Amino acid sequence: MVTRGFTGRRPPRPEAERLPPGQYLTEDFPVLQLGPTPKIDLARWRFTLREGSKPLKSWSWTEFEALPRTRWKGDIHCVTKWSKFDTAWEGVTIDDLMAAAGIEAPTPYLLAEGYDDYTTNVPVADLAGGKAMVATRYAGAPIPPDHGGPARLLVPHLYFWKSAKWVKGLRFTQKDEAGFWELRGYHMYGDPWREQRFTGD
Amino acid sequence: MPTPLTWQDATITAAVPETPRVRRLTLAVGWPAPFRAGQHVDVRLTAPDGYQAQRSYSIASSPTTPETIDLLIERLDDGEVSGFFADVAEPGDAIELRGPIGGAFVWDPRMGGPLLLVAGGSGVVPLLSMLRHRAEAAPGVPALLLYSARTAEDVIARDELLRRDAEEPGFRLMLALTQGPSGRRIDAGRIAGALAALGMPAHTFVCGGNPFVSAISDLLVEAGLPARTIRTERFGG
Numbered sequence: 233m234v235t236r237g238f239t240g241r242r243p244p245r246p247e248a249e250r251l252p253p254g255q256y257l258t259e260d261f262p263v264l265q266l267g268p269t270p271k272i273d274l275a276r277w278r279f280t281l282r283e284g285s286k287p288l289k290s291w292s293w294t295e296f297e298a299l300p301r302t303r304w305k306g307d308i309h310c311v312t313k314w315s316k317f318d319t320a321w322e323g324v325t326i327d328d329l330m331a332a333a334g335i336e337a338p339t340p341y342l343l344a345e346g347y348d349d350y351t352t353n354v355p356v357a358d359l360a361g362g363k364a365m366v367a368t369r370y371a372g373a374p375i376p377p378d379h380g381g382p383a384r385l386l387v388p389h390l391y392f393w394k395s396a397k398w399v400k401g402l403r404f405t406q407k408d409e410a411g412f413w414e415l416r417g418y419h420m421y422g423d424p425w426r427e428q429r430f431t432g433d
Numbered sequence: 434m435p436t437p438l439t440w441q442d443a444t445i446t447a448a449v450p451e452t453p454r455v456r457r458l459t460l461a462v463g464w465p466a467p468f469r470a471g472q473h474v475d476v477r478l479t480a481p482d483g484y485q486a487q488r489s490y491s492i493a494s495s496p497t498t499p500e501t502i503d504l505l506i507e508r509l510d511d512g513e514v515s516g517f518f519a520d521v522a523e524p525g526d527a528i529e530l531r532g533p534i535g536g537a538f539v540w541d542p543r544m545g546g547p548l549l550l551v552a553g554g555s556g557v558v559p560l561l562s563m564l565r566h567r568a569e570a571a572p573g574v575p576a577l578l579l580y581s582a583r584t585a586e587d588v589i590a591r592d593e594l595l596r597r598d599a600e601e602p603g604f605r606l607m608l609a610l611t612q613g614p615s616g617r618r619i620d621a622g623r624i625a626g627a628l629a630a631l632g633m634p635a636h637t638f639v640c641g642g643n644p645f646v647s648a649i650s651d652l653l654v655e656a657g658l659p660a661r662t663i664r665t666e667r668f669g670g
Contacts, residue, residue, distance in 0.1 A: 233479060236526050237526075238478040238479065238480055240480040240484045240485075254487040260643075262643060265665060266665065267663045268654050313488060413536075433437070
């Protein structure tokens, strides 16, 4: 349906081609979260891989910082419609995490869990093969708390609610279990290029 | 599972200035599900060549009248969509929207109180929906709105809020006007004053711009509120 009187402001072509449907470019870095930014003490920080409730492997901050590091630069897309180009992150890929733990993924699905009790589901296949990392640096500096520091998941090919802030671990699940937003009507997978914002998209 | 959210046409039935920068649009909608106070809708505008722009707007009206919703849209500098709603949209126009959206920043009467609402600028919009619902459905729930705005004329729904403050025994309005000779931002002292007037809130909702929400939620945690009782929503995001 054409909206009477709306002409719009089209982004220039190179920008438009990098924007998934329904998104607009922002130069800011908006913050979205459910509540206050949690205070996280690095001396007590741990990152834990679990299968169900059973811990498989856990790292302290010092141990985590010693893992192999990877840099990634590219575009991120938030379901609230903003996209940000050329964001630069550094962290530990999920492949390197699994190798350091000496395990194969025990199930095809998992829930990322945050220190704020946030959860979000991601298929393991979307984290492996260099597609995702646990990031600890943004733009060359430690990630600010409002943006999920000290460590956040980074799954840039999915809407950014999948990139859980203040991540404390990954919990492998037998089936694809809905996380916080997925239980509240947001899409189980969340591919921005297919505009999978909500259930049924 | 949640039901799919489909786009539907809603007709603008009224469009009036709310403040010098904010326009109130009333839309007639047919909801697939009732909404909850605090939720938002997505709107989608389409140009003749098929180009589309989408934005999210919080609902200001009460869920007790779900057949119409009020959106209070602030004109942003250079705003592609807010400019359309400020200058072009008129009663009778059909707008595509879908919703209700959002299940975290919501209050309903069953949740009870006391209820602390903290707004920066047009962040008051979803909180208005909560206050209106409270007055109709749960007037016994104590509530306090701490509202930061630039000037008195920028206060959204000012007459209504002042009237509620005067008439509703369980509701207090605390305005913090940031500009002018006695301009003051919300600080730890203001938070302490609000908590002294209200008591310890069972639920706190904070909505505004990014730096505002960060600063306020930190102040609330420092004032002793459990983090899990505080919900935040930010615009520009």
